[in-house]
Amino acid sequence: MIRGVKLPKFKSISKNKRIGFYNKPKFVYIPLISGNDEDITITVKKGDYVYKGSVIGRRKGNFKIPINSSVSGTVVDYTQKVYSNGKKVKCVVIENDFKEKEEIKPVINKKISKYTKQEFIKTIKDCGVVGMSGNGDPTYLKYNTENKINTLIVNCTECSAYATSDYVLLVEKCEEILETVDALLEINEIDKAIIAVKKNDTELLNILNSFIGTYLKIKIVTVPDIYPIGWEKYLVKYVLGINYNVSSIEKGVVVNNVSTIYSIYEALKYNKPLCERIITFTGDGIKKPQNVYVKVGTPIMEIINKIGKTSNDIKIIVGEPMMGKYIESEDIIATTDISCVIILKQLPQYDETECIRCGKCTKYCPVKISPVLIKDSKNNKEKLNKLNVDKCINCGLCSYICPARIDLRSIIEKVRDN
Numbered sequence: 001m002i003r004g005v006k007l008p009k010f011k012s013i014s015k016n017k018r019i020g021f022y023n024k025p026k027f028v029y030i031p032l033i034s035g036n037d038e039d040i041t042i043t044v045k046k047g048d049y050v051y052k053g054s055v056i057g058r059r060k061g062n063f064k065i066p067i068n069s070s071v072s073g074t075v076v077d078y079t080q081k082v083y084s085n086g087k088k089v090k091c092v093v094i095e096n097d098f099k100e101k102e103e104i105k106p107v108i109n110k111k112i113s114k115y116t117k118q119e120f121i122k123t124i125k126d127c128g129v130v131g132m133s134g135n136g137d138p139t140y141l142k143y144n145t146e147n148k149i150n151t152l153i154v155n156c157t158e159c160s161a162y163a164t165s166d167y168v169l170l171v172e173k174c175e176e177i178l179e180t181v182d183a184l185l186e187i188n189e190i191d192k193a194i195i196a197v198k199k200n201d202t203e204l205l206n207i208l209n210s211f212i213g214t215y216l217k218i219k220i221v222t223v224p225d226i227y228p229i230g231w232e233k234y235l236v237k238y239v240l241g242i243n244y245n246v247s248s249i250e251k252g253v254v255v256n257n258v259s260t261i262y263s264i265y266e267a268l269k270y271n272k273p274l275c276e277r278i279i280t281f282t283g284d285g286i287k288k289p290q291n292v293y294v295k296v297g298t299p300i301m302e303i304i305n306k307i308g309k310t311s312n313d314i315k316i317i318v319g320e321p322m323m324g325k326y327i328e329s330e331d332i333i334a335t336t337d338i339s340c341v342i343i344l345k346q347l348p349q350y351d352e353t354e355c356i357r358c359g360k361c362t363k364y365c366p367v368k369i370s371p372v373l374i375k376d377s378k379n380n381k382e383k384l385n386k387l388n389v390d391k392c393i394n395c396g397l398c399s400y401i402c403p404a405r406i407d408l409r410s411i412i413e414k415v416r417d418n
């Protein structure tokens, strides 16, 4: 059984607007972090000239994936800015010369489906392609396996109540995305691809159906409109009826979301490193909610000010309201894992009351742990050790469903971080 809830929808606020562009930040702050790994070798020094796409740092350890500049210009400093997780992270500061100069690379003169597997792995690794929702792990790891991959699932569910960045990308670039999915099947000898779309997302279904005609190995599968259907384990379970332990690749399944597929396309087609993305800016605190194509490292406040605030005192939530973080600092920067920024005039206020022992939080938890027991045992390490706190995926369902309005998700997050 899939445990979940139907969320209110706010997507229409930003869905059918043209994609905006914000490509003129005077400075970008490129965060020295990859996934959750801050162990980065810096490859530039103050005064260096860098091109758009130049490598400015590289992850250490086994996954030496690069971090790239999103502008051409000069390295002027190092500083700290706020990352999507709400914590400060070291950044390389680059002064933009607005010339958008790129390194001269060999012209790729072949169809993207004609890459060998080795060339494919090397290209998406060198272009720094990472998962653009969730943990930001290097994407090549999913494909670089000895296991036979039998199915590629393209996650088009965009579970969030607000985000429409994947939606607009799919509408604008449907042909390119399908071409990439087809190429991924051919390069990796994958049997089939499944495009997972919510069953009531009729506009998306119409667009996909109008382009999919000749791709015989790509099928569209509709899934229920419940949160968190986009969570990889649920999606694989619902679409294929398969359970797995740690990674879907155990069962020969790779899952990518729409933005990641498009960054694979840009890597294969143009050798373009991942340094830009579409972010939804929405909510009642902004004058013209819209999806904006932005450079990694751009201060989020700069984009909000450009679009226009409806009030001087705004609140910023980064990500989906169920999982996202309220960010108090104005130092937050755009990163590859941010799909949505919600700008509100004020945060919703809830009056927390006593737990009524209804058990709903446990009943709904997708990873089958007990939020109420974790709350009750938060100061008892021995008890906590038996409650599988590490399994929590931070989905926020327990807080959402709790009739006493207890913010269980935050309690569990604190317990886990201690």
Ligand code: SF4
Binding pocket: 364, 365, 366, 367, 368, 369, 370, 371, 391, 392, 393, 394, 395, 396, 397, 398, 399, 408, 409, 412
């Ligand atoms: S936030 Fe964690 S504990 Fe709460 S429902 Fe989600 S997975 Fe379960």
Ligand code: SF4
Binding pocket: 354, 355, 356, 357, 358, 359, 360, 361, 362, 371, 372, 401, 402, 403, 404, 405, 406, 408
């Ligand atoms: S849902 Fe809320 S009220 Fe019900 S048991 Fe869990 S914490 Fe208590």
